[in-house]
Amino acid sequence: MSLIFSSQPGARERHLKRQYQNVLFPQAQREFNEQRLSGARYMDEKEQEEFLQTFHSLLEQVAELKANEGSELMLELKSQLDQNYELCSxxxxxxxxxxxAIIKLVAVIMASIKQSAAGDPEAEHNLQEEELARNTHFQLLQCKRLTNSVLYLFQF
Structure with a gap:
């Protein structure tokens, strides 16, 4: 029996695709039917819907920011945006x-935080290191093979 996988599957369907007739997995995981594949697709669709709801809520929070918001709230929103980028990938x-959109929002938030940290060499250095780490992380997430494996493992 040959199963037809989606061209842009979610994490669960990608994992089933890796398992399908792969001798590196136990026999029970290598053999499955259309029902198991449908279940994985359903869970991937549900995860996508949840992400979109969370993402839109986060966008509303960012839109409601006042000009003089504190660094704590800005850092929390930036962290949530970083997490959303990872989930989205x-x-x-x-x-x-x-x-x-996430990249642009993070850039705006980071510009505000950098402006607040101006004159503090240690804070400026930490922000530069964080930006480098974030950019590297986002680039790695573009590599689908890595994203597929790592994100699936950490979701459960």
């Missing part, structure tokens, strides 16, 4: 517009 389908 593992979802089924293409979500480049969401990723681009």
């Amino acid at each position: 593992g979802l089924m389908g293409e979500h480049q517009s969401e990723k681009d």
Whole structure:
């Protein structure tokens, strides 16, 4: 029996695709039917819906920011945006517009934080290191093979 996998599957379907007729997995995991594949697709779709709800809620929070918000709130929102980028990278389908929006929002938030840290060499250095780490992380998430494996493992 040959199963037809989606062209842009979610994490669960990708994992089933890795298992399908792969001798590195136990026999029970290598053999499965259309029902198991449908279940994985359903869970991937549900995860995508949850992400979109969370993402839109986060966008509303960012839109409601006042000009003089404290660094703590800005850092928390930036952290949530970083997490959303990571989640978005593992979802089924293409979500480049969401990723681009997250990158732009993080850049705006970081510019505000950098402005607040101006004159503090240690803070400026830490922010530069964090930006480098974030950019590297985002680039690694573009590598689908890595994203597929790592994100699936950490979801459960």
